[in-house]
Amino acid sequence: MNHKLNENNSTSYILSNIGRFFELGDHEKKLLRTLERRYSSVANKSILWYAETRIDQLYVIESGWACTYRDNIDGMRQIQDILIPGDIVGLRDFTFKKHSTEAIMITPGTVSNFPFQAIADIVQASPRLSIAFFASIARQEALLTERMMLNLHRTARSRISHFILETYTRLSRLNSVDLGYFYLPLSQQMLGEILGLTNVHVNRVFMALESEGVLRKHRNFIEIFNEKQLYEMANFNSDYLSDELDGLTEYLEPQTSES
Amino acid sequence: MNHKLNENNSTSYILSNIGRFFELGDHEKKLLRTLERRYSSVANKSILWYAETRIDQLYVIESGWACTYRDNIDGMRQIQDILIPGDIVGLRDFTFKKHSTEAIMITPGTVSNFPFQAIADIVQASPRLSIAFFASIARQEALLTERMMLNLHRTARSRISHFILETYTRLSRLNSVDLGYFYLPLSQQMLGEILGLTNVHVNRVFMALESEGVLRKHRNFIEIFNEKQLYEMANFNSDYLSDELDGLTEYLEPQTSES
């Protein structure tokens, strides 16, 4: 698991997302596939849901990038999640009455949507998958928590470096990606909205990093010249991205048989 | 539910914590009570777990306060959670291999501990409780996320006000608490570690707030003189603390009967 996936239906991103925690049985795979029944192509800037609206469905990103964000009082937007293929969008919200964020595509893409009741069905049918959903939520939250913690204590330079490496790490679990040059469809404005910085300052940092020969951002691509220095500035530790699930599932009965 | 609880065994905090989402059946109550079998008194500064250690058990705070924190590279500690009676400690971590934080009591108190396997048992026995655990995790995370978001965009003054109101709101769901004067066993140093500020700056803000007649912190108590102004500075919206669970449980079969 965990490595290169293709887009045909036989290997789905949701199976890969959940399957990274433990080997899935046939019944479990079948249950998860119900989440991917309704594909649709979505244009760039398509809105998946509006803020403050009632939660009725969740999404799985099949291709493309999305993000969730909310508007702050000071007028600056705050981006919460950057979502890439395989991510389940809305897990954070689905036990609340309404969305606290707005979700929008930031590239063209394909998503599959499913009623949030589908989660309830799966929770009822499979304790192991319930645990896997716990793990999935916990990891999505760990991502956010880690970033927020860093944002409190580090300089803009370190935050930016860290985010680049974090995103690279996430991407490289989907496809083989070259750290030397990879796709990152985020404007400097958006990077600022993720990291709590102004676009002006983000730009200043990029200019400095470029003149120091560390990296360059051109269009929607990141080019890394000096990996070592980048890792040092970022002080990057990927533990919080870990897929390893603790022995918890050992305590669970083996995969539920067909009902 | 949701209001004043006493300490005798007939009304437990964990039942109240989970019970705020929906009415619990007898079987569900029984399951949850298994989490509270092993009480123990713990002194101030008792460590519940060390960072980087393997996760083997979770705790429910029965009385007293605790917190989780991690050490940052810059030497400053970052406190992640402030935990009060009824909170389940370790929910965030239990699908990971090891603790990313350290957990410590910040007052004397009583905790009950249970092997994390107990969660697995409950997940297997009751889909409704699984959903309730989802909700509980999601709310604990929302607390953290909200705080972190604010920390990125607001001044020290606003962060401190917000944290005071947030904590007051959480406390008042356990017992009736007077906003005019309530217990808050956190030093200025610790407040700084929660909010990403130095103790020096926290102090400066408190001095200013006191001279403006807004509030006063003396010892481990907060005294509020001007609620209105406090709410304005904090721009406090309690949506993220909401107990309301969306209609999700309607989709679940009613409470599992005795096995």
Add this chain to the structure above:
DNA sequence: CGTACCTTTGACGGCTGTCAAAGGAAGTGG
């Protein structure tokens, strides 16, 4: 009654925000 922790105050510096403006790149419609 000493030690450790917490609060308070002052001087100083720097990272980052604000405001403003100009140039480049990309998408749209005629």
Add this chain to the structure above:
DNA sequence: CCACTTCCTTTGACAGCCGTCAAAGGTACG
């Protein structure tokens, strides 16, 4: 294929919130 609009990048001057360093006084606890 060319105007037009919109968004993104880049640069400069200036200000302020908050951190750093240091030290003194208070308070709690054994």
